[in-house]
Amino acid sequence: MSNVNKSLVVYYSASGNTKTAASKIGQIIQADVVAIQPATPYPEAYADLAAVGKKEIDDQILPNLAPLPFNLKAYQTIYVGFPIWWDQPPMLVARFLQEKDLVDQQLVVFATSYSSTIEQSLQMVKTWTENSEIKILGGFLANSNQEIMTGLAALKK
Numbered sequence: 001m002s003n004v005n006k007s008l009v010v011y012y013s014a015s016g017n018t019k020t021a022a023s024k025i026g027q028i029i030q031a032d033v034v035a036i037q038p039a040t041p042y043p044e045a046y047a048d049l050a051a052v053g054k055k056e057i058d059d060q061i062l063p064n065l066a067p068l069p070f071n072l073k074a075y076q077t078i079y080v081g082f083p084i085w086w087d088q089p090p091m092l093v094a095r096f097l098q099e100k101d102l103v104d105q106q107l108v109v110f111a112t113s114y115s116s117t118i119e120q121s122l123q124m125v126k127t128w129t130e131n132s133e134i135k136i137l138g139g140f141l142a143n144s145n146q147e148i149m150t151g152l153a154a155l156k157k
């Protein structure tokens with residue numbers, strides 16, 4: 001069981017902040033780091049991106065993901081990171097959490113934001129995973145190295 005303690009950092013990032021955080025976390029915990037994307041890419045311009053993201057939340061649309069280039073079953077702990085949009089994760093995170101290979105892993109949640117705290121987003125991830133065996137070890141904002149270090153140190157063992 002060589003994979004038993006393996007971790008994977010999975011993130012979505014529109015403008016790069018969460019990508020930076022994911023890379024940093026991957027370095028610290030020595031884990032593979034991979035991006036998830038919607039199958040139909042989100043628009044780049046802020047106003048267009050905001051319109052699509054808001055509509056997904058309002059209408060509870062879970063966008064399809066581009067194929068995942070990794071096997072989630074091979075990892076025990078998945079770190080899932082995203083930008084906070086309207087005080088919650090983008091809906092493609094909900095889609096990711098429905099992946100059939102994500103069954104009884106441990107989950108760590110991290111996010112970047114202007115000002116929102118992690119609480120509402122963490123609660124949303126809990127709701128999205130409540131019918132699974134997924135165990136959430138904790139969640140933290142990852143806007144700075146300091147927040148990342150503090151957040152990692154506070155995780156349940």
Ligand SMILES: Cc1cc2nc3c(=O)[nH]c(=O)nc-3n(C[C@H](O)[C@H](O)[C@H](O)COP(=O)(O)O)c2cc1C
Nearest residue numbers: 013014015016017018083086087112113114115116
């Ligand atoms: C559509 C949209 C909605 C956002 N909503 C919030 C929000 O509710 N609260 C907040 O603090 N920041 C919000 N932000 C800011 C982002 O969370 C923040 O810039 C984040 O670091 C972006 O990460 P990224 O560069 O990985 O995409 C929003 C940004 C966008 C594009």
